[in-house]
Amino acid sequence: MELDRDKKDKKGRFIVIVLDGFGIGSMNDTEKVRPEDRESNTLRSILKDFPDMKLPNMEKLGLMNAYGMESEQMKYSVSANFGKSELMHFGADTFMGHQEIMGTLPKKPEAHPFQEKVDIVADQLKAHGHKVEVLEKEGLRYILCDDYVTVGDNLEADLGMCYNVTAPLDYISFEKECEIAYLVREVVTVGRVVVFGGTGNTMEDIWNAQETKQGTYIGIASAKSKSYEQGYQCRHLGYGVDKRTQAPTILTDAGITVTLIGKVADIVANDQGRSISCVPTDRCIELTIEAITAMEEGFICTNIQETDLAGHSQSAEVYKKILEKADAGIGKMISLLNERDILLIMADHGNDPSIGHSKHTRECVPILLYKENVYGKHIGTRSTLSDVGASVCEYFGVIPPQNGRSFLDDYLHSSHYVH
Numbered sequence: 527m528e529l530d531r532d533k534k535d536k537k538g539r540f541i542v543i544v545l546d547g548f549g550i551g552s553m554n555d556t557e558k559v560r561p562e563d564r565e566s567n568t569l570r571s572i573l574k575d576f577p578d579m580k581l582p583n584m585e586k587l588g589l590m591n592a593y594g595m596e597s598e599q600m601k602y603s604v605s606a607n608f609g610k611s612e613l614m615h616f617g618a619d620t621f622m623g624h625q626e627i628m629g630t631l632p633k634k635p636e637a638h639p640f641q642e643k644v645d646i647v648a649d650q651l652k653a654h655g656h657k658v659e660v661l662e663k664e665g666l667r668y669i670l671c672d673d674y675v676t677v678g679d680n681l682e683a684d685l686g687m688c689y690n691v692t693a694p695l696d697y698i699s700f701e702k703e704c705e706i707a708y709l710v711r712e713v714v715t716v717g718r719v720v721v722f723g724g725t726g727n728t729m730e731d732i733w734n735a736q737e738t739k740q741g742t743y744i745g746i747a748s749a750k751s752k753s754y755e756q757g758y759q760c761r762h763l764g765y766g767v768d769k770r771t772q773a774p775t776i777l778t779d780a781g782i783t784v785t786l787i788g789k790v791a792d793i794v795a796n797d798q799g800r801s802i803s804c805v806p807t808d809r810c811i812e813l814t815i816e817a818i819t820a821m822e823e824g825f826i827c828t829n830i831q832e833t834d835l836a837g838h839s840q841s842a843e844v845y846k847k848i849l850e851k852a853d854a855g856i857g858k859m860i861s862l863l864n865e866r867d868i869l870l871i872m873a874d875h876g877n878d879p880s881i882g883h884s885k886h887t888r889e890c891v892p893i894l895l896y897k898e899n900v901y902g903k904h905i906g907t908r909s910t911l912s913d914v915g916a917s918v919c920e921y922f923g924v925i926p927p928q929n930g931r932s933f934l935d936d937y938l939h940s941s942h943y944v945h
Contacts, residue, residue, distance in 0.1 A: 537782075538866025539818060540918050541859065542827045544627070544790065545852060546620060547834035549876020549889025550593045553612055556888050560617070563876075566887035568837065571880035572849070573597050575842040581853040583860065584894060587871060591904075592892035607895035609905035609933070611913065613875060617684075618886035620834065621718055621762050621793050623874030627827075628773045628794055629915030629927020633766025635717035637686035639742045640668060640679045643714050647677060650713045656706065663736060666744035674698040675706050676732060678745030680720055684885075685743050689714060691721040692746045692753065694728055700759045711763040718762050722748065725757030762793045769795035771928035773825065773915040780924045783824030785817045790829040807832045807848055811855030818862050825918055829874075837877025838884050845879055860896055868921065869896040870914060905933045 549568040556564040569589075573579060580599040581589060588606025590596050615622040615632035626632055640647075644667045648658045651671050659670040668678035674697045680688035691707040700723060707721035735750035748754070769775045774784045774796040784799030788810045791801035800817075804810050807830055814828045830852050836845035859869060876889030893905060893914070912930025919925065920932035 537823045537922055538864065538868070539821060539823065540825050540868045540870070540921050541814070541818065541863075542627070542825075542870045542872065542914060542918070543814070543852070543856065543859075544624070544788075544827065544829045545833050545849070545871065545873045546789065546829055546831050547837045547875060547877030547886065548849070548873035548891065549878065549887055550610060550892050551890050552876075553888050553890055560888045562883060563618070563878075563881065563887045563889070566876055566878040566881045566889055568845075568876045568878045568887065568889060569593055571878050572842045572845050574880070576846045579846050579849070581849055583853045583857040584849075584871060587856075587894040587896055589892060589894060592894065605901040607897070607900060607903040607905065609893040609908060610890045611872070611893055611908040611911050612890055613888060614910035614912065614929075618875035618888040619717070620789065620874055620886070621764060623911060624790050624794050624829070625764055625767050625772070626911040626929070627872075627874065627914050629776075629912050629919070629929055630764075630767050630772060631912070631929035635687065635765040636715040637684070638714070638716060639686050640677070640689055640744065641666060641742065643689075644669060646713050647710055650709050651706065654709055656709075663744060664738050664741075666738055666742070668744050671706050672698065672702070674729065675703055676746050677706075677710055679739075679743040680718070681737055681739055681743060681745050681747055683718070685739060687716055688718040688720055689716055690745050690748065691719060692732060692748070692751055693723040694732060694753075695723040695725050695757055695759065696727075697729070698723075704761060707761070707763060711765075715765060717765050720760065720762055722753055722758065722760035724751075724753035724755060724759070726755060727752035760792055768928070769797070773918050773927050774799055774827075776919055776924050776927060777825055777922060780922070782922050782924070783821055785821070785824065785826045786828075787813045787817065787826070788829035789831045790827050794827075805831050807851045807855075811852070811858070814855070815858055815862065818859060825922070833873075834877050834886075837879050837886075840879045840884055842879045863896070863898065865898045867897070870894065870917075871896075872911075872914060874911065905936075908933065 585600040588608030675693040778798035786801045871894040873891035876887035916930030917932040
């Protein structure tokens with residue numbers, strides 16, 4: 527819908543901070559779809575070990591309201607704008623979680639060992655003029671394309687859910703490698719095709735990283751390939767993900783500035799915007815503050831990955847320390863905002879450090895909103911993370927993404943927002 531001029535002039539900055547893996551309780555469907563997660567609750571596990579944890583900024587923004595109970599040191603906030611969201615994507619995945627946040631309607635992937643797809647992938651690559659060799663080890667097959675690009679199982683994720691496209695980038699460009707990966711993506715239905723490589727390594731390093739698992743899966747072990755050591759580049763190609771229907775592409779097509787910081791920069795398409803890869807929490811916060819200061823209008827999304835890494839390491843202590851760093855950073859961000867800006871704190875799934883396994887957990891996540899002079903709004907339980915992307919698009923007055931429903935008009939003062 528066309529906006530009148532005075533409403534257009536009310537745009538500001540919309541900042542989304544994703545605390546990777548910070549869940550607040552298992553989803554109702556876990557009993558059926560992920561029974562190992564049915565008792566998961568990331569925040570509860572951290573508070574059990576550290577009941578004195580204090581996160582004053584998130585407390586004020588309604589963390590305990592979204593969680594549904596108080597702790598020794600953190601109480602409900604009467605002024606908070608808060609809610610929570612379920613995950614619409616299948617499982618509990620950072621990549622698909624962020625695609626969902628940006629407005630993608632999750633499409634259920636299939637799990638297949640690469641053995642089942644070798645021939646169809648080989649035929650696809652040959653049909654597009656590529657040189658293809660089918661290699662075999664221990665009775666398992668995988669592909670070498672154009673002498674330097676291997677295609678096989680991803681051995682780090684849930685087996686059968688991802689394929690890796692790997693190459694030493696001193697011998698073939700990342701762009702050429704990506705062209706091959708896109709052709710693979712067209713004919714397979716697994717959740718992700720991960721294309722990556724680095725400089726300084728050789729095909730000998732790639733061959734030395736060959737591994738098999740369970741007599742069914744074969745691929746290049748990414749860490750052993752030495753791809754991470756120098757000049758690392760990576761792109762994740764998701765099943766059913768169309769960047770044209772996501773918030774960053776919609777916004778930049780409309781001339782609106784988009785900055786992605788942290789892991790989100792590696793996994794969400796932002797061709798016309800600025801994407802900054804970063805892991806350390808302090809640096810992610812610093813970069814976010816720099817981005818806020820540098821722009822008067824635009825969208826910023828930052829992923830704080832070290833919370834998720836703490837969950838994987840099953841350390842509630844490390845998790846607590848990272849949350850405290852993030853909370854302090856959130857306080858600094860709030861001090862920079864004006865009456866037109868929105869700050870939203872959320873997560874993409876859970877990662878309970880005490881559940882008994884080191885994988886992500888299928889949990890609801892908090893939605894905490896800050897906007898000057900807007901208080902005490904409950905946005906309810908959202909059925910999809912895409913409601914965030916839809917809200918971002920509505921705020922800037924652009925077309926909506928593929929999925930999601932904005933909560934701005936329904937739950938906040940509509941006069942502050944464009945329609």
